[in-house]
Amino acid sequence: MRISDIQRCEVRPGRLVEWTFSPATIAAAAALPPDPRPPAYIQESHIRTARSVREDGLFVPTWLGTAFDLPGRVDLDALEQALRGWTLRHETLRSGFRWAGEDMHRFTLDEDDVALDRTVVGDFNDTHALIRYLQDRFDTAADALGWPNLIYAAVVREDSTSVYMAFDHTNVDAYSLQRIPDEVHELYRAGVTGRPAGGVPAGSYVDFCEQERVNADGIDDTHAIVARWREFIGRCDGRLPEFPVDLGLRPGEVLPAQKLMCEPLVDADAAAVFEAHCRPYGGSLVGVLAATSLIVHELGGQPVYRTVVPFHTRLRSAWSDSVGWYVGGAPIEVPAARDFDGALATVRAELRANRALARIPLARVLRLLGADFRPTSPDMYSIISYVDARLTPGSADWPEKKAYGLLRVSYGDQLCAWVNRLHEGLWFACRYPDTDIAYRNVRRYVERLRDVITSVPAHEDLRMVESASV
Numbered sequence: 001m002r003i004s005d006i007q008r009c010e011v012r013p014g015r016l017v018e019w020t021f022s023p024a025t026i027a028a029a030a031a032l033p034p035d036p037r038p039p040a041y042i043q044e045s046h047i048r049t050a051r052s053v054r055e056d057g058l059f060v061p062t063w064l065g066t067a068f069d070l071p072g073r074v075d076l077d078a079l080e081q082a083l084r085g086w087t088l089r090h091e092t093l094r095s096g097f098r099w100a101g102e103d104m105h106r107f108t109l110d111e112d113d114v115a116l117d118r119t120v121v122g123d124f125n126d127t128h129a130l131i132r133y134l135q136d137r138f139d140t141a142a143d144a145l146g147w148p149n150l151i152y153a154a155v156v157r158e159d160s161t162s163v164y165m166a167f168d169h170t171n172v173d174a175y176s177l178q179r180i181p182d183e184v185h186e187l188y189r190a191g192v193t194g195r196p197a198g199g200v201p202a203g204s205y206v207d208f209c210e211q212e213r214v215n216a217d218g219i220d221d222t223h224a225i226v227a228r229w230r231e232f233i234g235r236c237d238g239r240l241p242e243f244p245v246d247l248g249l250r251p252g253e254v255l256p257a258q259k260l261m262c263e264p265l266v267d268a269d270a271a272a273v274f275e276a277h278c279r280p281y282g283g284s285l286v287g288v289l290a291a292t293s294l295i296v297h298e299l300g301g302q303p304v305y306r307t308v309v310p311f312h313t314r315l316r317s318a319w320s321d322s323v324g325w326y327v328g329g330a331p332i333e334v335p336a337a338r339d340f341d342g343a344l345a346t347v348r349a350e351l352r353a354n355r356a357l358a359r360i361p362l363a364r365v366l367r368l369l370g371a372d373f374r375p376t377s378p379d380m381y382s383i384i385s386y387v388d389a390r391l392t393p394g395s396a397d398w399p400e401k402k403a404y405g406l407l408r409v410s411y412g413d414q415l416c417a418w419v420n421r422l423h424e425g426l427w428f429a430c431r432y433p434d435t436d437i438a439y440r441n442v443r444r445y446v447e448r449l450r451d452v453i454t455s456v457p458a459h460e461d462l463r464m465v466e467s468a469s470v
Contacts, residue, residue: 001066001178001389001398001405003418003429005260006135009067009404012162013130014155015123017076019083020141021148022117028109029096029147035106039097040209041216041361042325043170044104047097049378050144058255058411062378063142063149064174065166065406068181068398070188074154074161076118078191083152083165084116085187085197086180090323092171092205096147108206116152130155138166138408166406169325171205174387174418175312176323177405182394185401203316205324212313216364225357229365232331236306240381241331243415244302245445248437255377256433260409261442265419265426270454275421277456281344282351285309285386288419289351290343291452292384293334295445305334309351310385311358328358329383340452379414388421396423407431415442426453 021029039047046062053060070079087093094109124130134153141151149168154161165180183199190197219225233240249256266274271284278287293305308329314320332350337343362380389395397403409431415438417430428446432438 001174001392001395001403001420002262002422002427003174003407003420004262004404005407005409006065006067006131006138008260008262009406010162010402011067011127011131011134012155012157013123013125013127014157014162016121016130016133017154017156018119018121018137019080019116019152020119022115025109025113025115026148028113029107032107032109034098035095035108035206037106037108037206037210038213039104039106039170040212040325041363042327043097043209045361045363045380046170046325047104047144049380053255053378054145059139060255060378060411061139061142061408062144062169062410063138063166063408064169064172064177065138065142065164065408066177066180066404067162067164067406068184068401068403070161070163070185072160073158074156075192076154076156078188079154079161079163080116080118081191082184082187084114086184087116088114089183089199089202090205091207092324093150093167095206096149106206124155134164135408138164142166142168144168144170162402164406171325172323173312173325173327174385174405175314175326178389178392178395179321179323181398181401181403182392185394200321203318203320203322205319205322205326208319208322208324208326212361215359216361219360219364219368221368221370223368225360226365226368228354228357229331229362230369232306232333233369235304235333241306241308243382244296244305245300245415245441246437247413247415247433247441248435249413249433255411255413256435258409258412258431259434259439260407260429260431261446262427262429263446264424265428265446265450266453267425268423271421271426273458274426274453274456276458278344281348284388284421286344286347286351287453287456288386288449289332289334289384290337290340290347291449292445293343293347294337294340294452295448297336298448299441299444303336305336307332308362308381308383309358310383311355313359315359328360329362329381330354330356330358340456377411377413379412379416382414383416385416385418386421387418390421390423398422399424
């Protein structure tokens with residue numbers, strides 16, 4: 001899915017309709033006893049970070065969302081039924097947290113207590129006014145420190161309707177967002193035609209949180225994973241890694257505003273050639289990291305590229321269709337290589353040696369290390385992410401449906417980049433501090449990444465590799 005922000009996802013005028021949890025649903029949640037299933041470490045860390053930054057006097061929206069079109073004149077009753085049915089399918093969306101002193105406790109609604117409240121906001125004839133309204137509304141309704149922390153909206157027109165769905169990050173990751181357009185389309189079509197909705201029940205992210213936490217709490221500070229992180233952080237001067245290129249920031253400055261850069265990187269043919277070249281080393285993820293290691297050495301002169309690589313933690317088939325934040329991180333260290341193939345070999349070895357570290361949440365590791373990582377930024381470290389989204393159901397229709405994954409770009413001092421492989425090629429998106437130096441260096445990074453990808457030689461077995469990967 002193309003990653004964008006609300007400003008660049010083809011918003012068009014129309015009549016705006018919203019759905020939120022009903023007052024009766026909110027009242028039922030307020031009366032619930034605690035759910036003994038704890039938050040995931042990543043959820044707890046996210047919420048504590050949001051609270052810490054808010055206490056420092058800055059409101060930093062961090063919601064994620066999706067946008068997509070439904071063709072023709074919409075049946076709002078059928079769409080409401082589809083949105084409620086989809087919400088009930090994923091338990092985390094009816095679960096939230098309360099503070100008890102410094103402790104967080106979960107509560108979870110029964111399905112029968114979940115109802116959506118529909119509001120017709122009004123007609124918007126000006127696109128910019130609609131964009132401003134949507135962003136401000138999502139900031140409030142999908143706040144990490146509030147509950148409910150999701151909202152659905154539709155911009156209704158005679159020929160099509162654009163659906164927008166925004167969530168606090170505790171409930172969704174990028175993979176979750178990618179599945180939403182197809183799932184909601186299927187439920188909507190079922191409602192319009194009167195046929196039963198298909199699909200099998202999705203695994204509960206709330207159950208996953210409990211299982212992951214039990215596993216994470218089963219290790220102590222003598223565990224090999226903790227020792228590896230201790231060594232890695234020590235070589236990062238006691239911090240988690242930043243992008244090793246000048247972003248125009250100075251120590252002690254207030255958290256800067258960010259900008260988003262998003263654009264096509266290369267077309268489908270170039271992406272296939274790149275994948276074929278990188279396949280013996282593990283594929284395009286390895287290639288993007290290897291290229292990055294070469295580029296940051298050129299731009300910043302660092303002898304070793306250190307980063308935390310995000311990996312999904314959907315290790316059981318029960319979680320494959322589940323909505324939740326299934327992400328862990330693995331540290332890698334890539335010394336400057338003489339050429340691209342040399343960097344590929346090093347990255348492959350690092351990922352093989354360290355990928356298993358992503359199974360233990362980093363927040364648990366930091367707690368065991370005893371380090372005081374009081375967060376002052378929504379991003380604890382810089383990331384470069386790669387996802388091949390072509391096998392996601394409905395992905396071939398994303399351009400026609402104007403489907404986007406949405407980022408809220410607000411404040412932060414890290415560079416976070418995503419490279420997604422789509423049917424039409426590679427798509428690049430990046431959040432970075434809004435400074436002139438950062439813009440110039442991100443622009444240089446993107447152009448050099450494009451150069452590296454398009455410079456790899458084609459292989460004779462390209463068609464075989466490509467057909468095997470699709």
